[in-house]
Every structure is written in C-alpha cells, then in structure tokens.
Amino acid sequence: MAIPLGYIARNLLARRLTTALTAGGMALVVYVFASVLMLAAGLRQTLVSTGQDDNVVVIRRGSQTEVQSGIDRSQTGIIESLPDIAVAADGMRLVSKEPVVLISLPKRATGKPANVVIRGVTAASLDLRPQVRLVEGRMFRPGTSEVVVGRSIATGFRGTDLGETLRFASRDWTIVGVFDAGHTGFDSEIWGDAEQMLQAFRRPVFSSVIFRLADPDRFDAVKATLENDPRLTLEVKRERQFYADQSQALAKFISTLGTGISIIFSIGAVIGAAITMYASVASRTAEIGTLRALGFSRGAILLAFLIEALLLGLIGGIAGLVGASAMQALTISTTNFQTFAEIAFSFTLTPGIVVASLAFALAMGFIGGFLPAARAARMKIVDALRAA
Amino acid sequence: MSAAAQPAPAAEGRQPLVAIHGLSKYYVRGDQVIPVLVDLDLDVYAGEYVALMGPSGSGKSTLLNLIAGIDKPSSGEIRVTGVDIAALSDSELALWRSMHVGFIFQFYNLMPVLTAFGNVELPLQLTTLSRAERRERVATALELVGLTDRATHLPNELSGGQQQRVAIARALITDPTLIVADEPTGDLDRVTAQEILGLLARLNDELGKTIIMVTHDPKAAETAHRLIHLEKGVLVG
Ligand SMILES: Nc1ncnc2c1ncn2[C@@H]1O[C@H](COP(=O)(O)OP(=O)(O)OP(=O)(O)O)[C@@H](O)[C@H]1O
Ligand SMILES: [Mg+2]
Numbered sequence: 001m002a003i004p005l006g007y008i009a010r011n012l013l014a015r016r017l018t019t020a021l022t023a024g025g026m027a028l029v030v031y032v033f034a035s036v037l038m039l040a041a042g043l044r045q046t047l048v049s050t051g052q053d054d055n056v057v058v059i060r061r062g063s064q065t066e067v068q069s070g071i072d073r074s075q076t077g078i079i080e081s082l083p084d085i086a087v088a089a090d091g092m093r094l095v096s097k098e099p100v101v102l103i104s105l106p107k108r109a110t111g112k113p114a115n116v117v118i119r120g121v122t123a124a125s126l127d128l129r130p131q132v133r134l135v136e137g138r139m140f141r142p143g144t145s146e147v148v149v150g151r152s153i154a155t156g157f158r159g160t161d162l163g164e165t166l167r168f169a170s171r172d173w174t175i176v177g178v179f180d181a182g183h184t185g186f187d188s189e190i191w192g193d194a195e196q197m198l199q200a201f202r203r204p205v206f207s208s209v210i211f212r213l214a215d216p217d218r219f220d221a222v223k224a225t226l227e228n229d230p231r232l233t234l235e236v237k238r239e240r241q242f243y244a245d246q247s248q249a250l251a252k253f254i255s256t257l258g259t260g261i262s263i264i265f266s267i268g269a270v271i272g273a274a275i276t277m278y279a280s281v282a283s284r285t286a287e288i289g290t291l292r293a294l295g296f297s298r299g300a301i302l303l304a305f306l307i308e309a310l311l312l313g314l315i316g317g318i319a320g321l322v323g324a325s326a327m328q329a330l331t332i333s334t335t336n337f338q339t340f341a342e343i344a345f346s347f348t349l350t351p352g353i354v355v356a357s358l359a360f361a362l363a364m365g366f367i368g369g370f371l372p373a374a375r376a377a378r379m380k381i382v383d384a385l386r387a388a
Numbered sequence: 389m390s391a392a393a394q395p396a397p398a399a400e401g402r403q404p405l406v407a408i409h410g411l412s413k414y415y416v417r418g419d420q421v422i423p424v425l426v427d428l429d430l431d432v433y434a435g436e437y438v439a440l441m442g443p444s445g446s447g448k449s450t451l452l453n454l455i456a457g458i459d460k461p462s463s464g465e466i467r468v469t470g471v472d473i474a475a476l477s478d479s480e481l482a483l484w485r486s487m488h489v490g491f492i493f494q495f496y497n498l499m500p501v502l503t504a505f506g507n508v509e510l511p512l513q514l515t516t517l518s519r520a521e522r523r524e525r526v527a528t529a530l531e532l533v534g535l536t537d538r539a540t541h542l543p544n545e546l547s548g549g550q551q552q553r554v555a556i557a558r559a560l561i562t563d564p565t566l567i568v569a570d571e572p573t574g575d576l577d578r579v580t581a582q583e584i585l586g587l588l589a590r591l592n593d594e595l596g597k598t599i600i601m602v603t604h605d606p607k608a609a610e611t612a613h614r615l616i617h618l619e620k621g622v623l624v625g
Contacts, residue, residue, distance in 0.1 A: 014500070292458070381453075
C-alpha cells in the first residue's frame with residue numbers, strides 16, 4: 001500500500017550531484033564518529049587482551065597502577081608461598097615479582113619525550129605471558145645490563161634499534177632483542193632482569209606480583225585469603241580485569257569527546273539534508289499532488305520522503321564507514337593518563353561500531369528529512385497540482 | 389453525431405452515477421468571499437461522456453476536482469455511486485479515489501523517473517494484485533493505447549501525445565467508475581489532439597467508461613455526448 005521503493009531511489013539517482021554532496025557531508029561526520037569509536041575500541045581491545053584469564057595481578061592496596069604500587073619482600077614471600085600457584089612442566093612455579101618504572105624516551109617522529117614502561121622480569125615472566133615472542137635478536141642474559149624492547153617501542157622511539165644502548169638509572173643498557181606481544185600493552189614496554197632493575201633504580205620493593213592459578217575457579221578464594229590477611233595490604237585482580245580497568249578512563253574520554261564533536265558536526269549535515277529534502281519536495285510538488293490524486297495517502301507521501309532521506313543517510317553512512325575502515329591500517333601511540341605511560345594501539349572496527357555509525361547516519365537523515373516530508377504530506381492536492 | 393447542449397438522458401428509474409445537489413464552493417480572502425460555484429445541481433449517468441465548457445475562471449476545474457474527490461465543497465452534496473464523498477475522511481477519500489477515479493491532466497503529470505510501464509503500474513501499487521497480475525494488466529493497457537513498444541521509455545523520451553496516452557493507460561488501469569480529464573488536449577497540436585480524443589471516445593464507446601472532460605476547444609467538446617456550460621459558477625443552457 002505504499003509508494004514503490006524504486007520510485008524513491010530513482011529520484012535520488014536523478015539528482016546525482018545533490019545526492020552525492022549531501023551524502024558526502026553526512027559521510028564526513030560518520031567518518032569522524034566511527035574513527036573515534038574505533039580508536040576507543042582499539043585501546044580497550046589492546047589493554048583487555050594484554051591480560052590472561054587465569055593470571056592474577058597483585059599490587060599494593062589503593063594503587064591504581066603497577067608504577068604507583070610497592071610490595072616489600074616480606075609480603076611477596078607470603079604470596080609466593082600460596083598453594084594455588086600453577087606449576088610449569090619443568091617444575092617451575094609460575095609466579096613473578098616485577099618492578100615497574102617509567103623512563104622518558106624521545107619519540108621517533110617528533111623527538112618529543114614520552115613515558116615508557118620498564119619492567120623487570122624473571123624466568124617465569126615469559127611463561128606467564130605466552131603472547132610474547134622474540135622476533136629479533138635474543139633474550140637478555142640474567143644478571144646483565146641487557147634489555148629487550150617491545151615492537152611498538154622499537155618502531156615508535158629513537159635509539160631503540162637492536163644493538164643500541166639506552167641510558168637510564170645511571171647505567172647503559174644494551175638492546176639485544178625485540179619482542180612481539182601480539183598487539184597487547186606489553187608491545188609498549190622494555191623488559192630487563194628484575195634484580196638488575198631493582199639495583200639500578202635503587203628500589204627496595206617490587207611493583208607487582210603476577211602468578212597463574214592452578215585452578216582458575218579458585219580466584220575468589222585466593223583473593224579473599226590475600227586481601228583479608230592482616231599482615232598484607234594488597235589488592236588482587238584477575239590480570240584481564242586489571243588491564244581492562246586501565247583502559248576505562250582514556251577510552252571513555254576519547255569516545256565522549258569524539259561523540260560530542262560528531263554531534264556538533266552532524267548539525268551541519270542535518271541542515272544540509274534538510275535543504276536537499278526541501279528542494280526535493282519543492283521540485284516535485286506537482287508529482288506529490290498527482291500521487292495524492294491517484295489515491296496515495298498523506299502517510300504514504302510522508303513515508304516516501306522519509307525513506308528518501310533515510311536512504312540519503314544510509315549512503316552517507318556506508319561511505320563514511322568505508323573511509324573509516326581504511327583507518328584500521330593505522331597504529332596510534334599516545335599517553336594513557338591512567339598509567340602515565342605511552343601505549344600503542346590500532347583503530348579497531350567492531351560490529352557494534354558499524355551498527356552505531358549506521359544508526360547515527362540514519363538518525364541524521366531522519367531528522368533532516370522529517371520537516372520536508374511533513375510539508376509534502378500536508379499539501380492540499382489542488383494546490384500541489386496547480387504547481388505544474 | 390454531436391449531441392451537444394442536450395439535457396441529461398432522463399432514463400427513468402436509473403440512478404445517476406454522479407448526483408450533485410446544492411453544491412457551493414467559495415474562497416475566503418481576508419474579509420472578502422470569492423464565490424466560485426454557486427448552488428449547483430448536476431446529474432451524470434453511467435456511460436455518459438460529458439464535456440464541460442466555459443470561460444476561463446468560471447470554475448470548471450474546481451467542479452471537476454470536487455467530483456473527483458480531490459477538493460472539498462463549502463456546502464452541498466456530491467454523491468458518486470451513492471456515496472456522499474464530501475462526508476468521507478481524508479484517508480477514506482484517498483482509498484475511494486484509488487478505486488473509483490481515473491485522472492487525465494493537461495500536462496500529463498507522469499512521474500519523470502518512472503518508465504511508461506512504471507507510470508501505468510503506479511495506481512496498482514495501491515491494490516493487492518500480485519506482480520504478475522499487475523504486469524499483465526499494464527501490458528493490456530499499454531496495448532490499448534498503442535504504446536506496447538514504448539513500455540521501457542521514460543516520459544522525457546516520449547512525445548506529448550505519447551505521454552498523454554501513457555496517462556490515459558494509467559487512468560484506465562484500475563478500471564475506475566469515472567474518468568475525469570482537465571483539458572486533456574490543451575497542450576497538444578490539432579492532429580495529436582484528435583488522436584487523443586479518438587482514444588477517449590473509444591473508452592466511452594467500447595469500454596463503457598463514464599468520462600467528464602473539461603475543455604476550451606469546441607471541436608473537442610463535439611466528441612462528447614453531452615455539453616455543459618459553466619459561467620461564473622452557474623450552469624447555463
Ligand atoms: N485557492 C484559491 N484561492 C482563491 N481563489 C481561487 C483558488 N483556486 C481557484 N480560485 C478561483 O476560482 C475561480 C475558478 O477557478 P477554476 O480553476 O475552477 O477556473 P477554470 O474554469 O478551470 O479556469 P481555466 O479555464 O482558466 O482553467 C477562479 O476565479 C480562481 O481565481
Ligand atoms: Mg481549469
């Protein structure tokens with residue numbers, strides 16, 4: 001009982017240039033909107049995938065990050081004696097006490113300094129992070145001033161090539177390897193021997209203790225044991241949750257700012273759509289009168305012009321998404337203000353973002369098209385026919 | 389064969405198809421009332437072919453629009469097939485038009501983005517006919533107006549006469565009770581106009597369609613069976 005879709009779509013095609021320009025305006029807005037959400041999603045995904053499900057991170061109570069945390073040897077000893085810690089095939093207990101500090105390095109592109117995470121690691125560290133693989137050079141030798149750097153460090157910062165030396169904590173550290181951490185947060189870290197780091201930085205305490213649970217279901221029990229022990233002042237989190245929490249503030253900041261900007265931009269696009277649709281109604285006044293005379297109702301006319309506006313939005317939405325999806329090739333590196341450390345991540349297009357972007361585009365079309373469509377539907381038939 | 393200026397064939401016992409009683413239409417502009425149609429009575433019987441003539445501004449189009457149900461009277465009654473169409477709501481009237489009225493306009497009023505086929509098919513979108521049934525009907529209508537070979541042409545690829553034939557096919561396609569035509573030859577040259585008038589006469593003769601046609605052209609009016617004159621909103625003669 002409605003005006004055929006073919007008629008509606010052909011009217012858009014008949015005004016190719018206007019349609020393209022209007023949809024182009026909406027495409028730009030959708031492009032910005034989708035890109036920003038992709039950025040937030042990329043950050044979230046990078047940090048969430050940094051954590052392993054059965055790994056547990058222990059830090060000092062009240063400290064949000066490893067850098068702020070400090071756990072002395074009496075407390076780490078109690079953690080290490082937990083019976084719930086998994087044991088590797090070679091008999092090694094999968095627990096690692098790690099110092100984490102920030103140093104400043106110049107960015108490769110700009111030369112501007114940015115904070116980089118230095119992590120002191122132990123024999124168990126690599127077993128605890130199976131996603132980390134050495135891709136160049138070799139692992140550092142324990143007990144030496146050698147370090148290995150994550151892939152994003154090697155590509156993003158000056159002086160981090162294999163064989164170069166980095167100066168920090170009054171020592172020269174030789175880079176002997178580059179590791180790939182599978183697009184997780186560890187890609188933005190530098191790893192060296194934990195005891196060497198403690199000495200060089202003159203720190204008496206570790207930052208965190210990481211261990212694998214022999215039985216992942218025992219997490220709540222282990223958490224209760226550690227957090228209720230009067231000798232300890234610790235906070236226990238699943239590693240996945242720990243890193244996910246670190247992405248919250250920045251991801252939220254990015255998506256809120258981006259959505260706000262997109263909404264302001266979208267006002268322009270909506271006005272553009274409204275102008276286009278008003279022109280479409282005005283140039284087809286006699287057609288509207290004819291359709292009404294033939295028996296199409298006011299509702300059918302309203303719907304036809306709304307669908308036309310929605311199609312316009314859909315074209316813009318798809319074009320914007322295609323543009324934004326090209327952004328996936330890009331990796332962004334920025335400071336996570338929750339940890340104060342540099343983190344590298346990519347634009348990530350998720351199904352949720354596709355749906356949100358198309359909904360945004362359709363909403364722009366709907367809002368821009370509503371008043372013109374209402375005008376078309378309100379016309380008196382005889383007046384509309386006289387416009388021929 | 390002209391039967392101009394004759395009274396309606398008073399076939400006793402037969403109900404008129406269109407029965408107009410005490411019809412008035414006026415426009416109000418400021419404190420000024422502009423009467424267009426004044427207390428008008430008219431009966432049109434099924435199968436008639438009526439030509440409506442009169443000077444410009446006499447209210448011909450207004451009367452035709454009221455009969456076709458695209459305008460509302462200020463007062464009075466218009467019954468078509470017994471239905472008081474002035475009393476119908478907007479949406480009831482739309483449905484009524486889609487079933488009972490075929491429109492032919494001076495400037496054809498085809499949808500520029502639809503082919504001849506698509507234009508003729510348009511009124512059938514309001515029916516429950518299947519795609520195959522629609523296609524069959526459109527093919528028959530296009531054949532009747534002699535445009536089978538132009539089915540895929542857009543209006544701007546057709547001459548004025550051809551466009552008006554498409555419009556006639558569109559007016560026929562739902563098999564309406566009544567066909568209204570407002571100066572259907574007003575935009576055509578004499579030869580083409582004759583062809584269109586011939587087609588309308590055939591619709592009336594062969595298909596028994598009731599036609600009410602507004603025209604300025606006395607030659608065109610001759611093809612009708614009955615002539616009505618309108619002057620300053622009143623029927624004369
Ligand atoms: N919306 C309107 N407001 C005011 N007056 C109107 C309106 N529509 C029509 N009229 C007046 O009604 C009168 C009759 O108009 P109508 O179009 O019916 O004339 P017509 O006989 O069809 O003339 P023509 O032969 O020129 O087509 C005219 O005087 C016109 O100015
Ligand atoms: Mg007129």
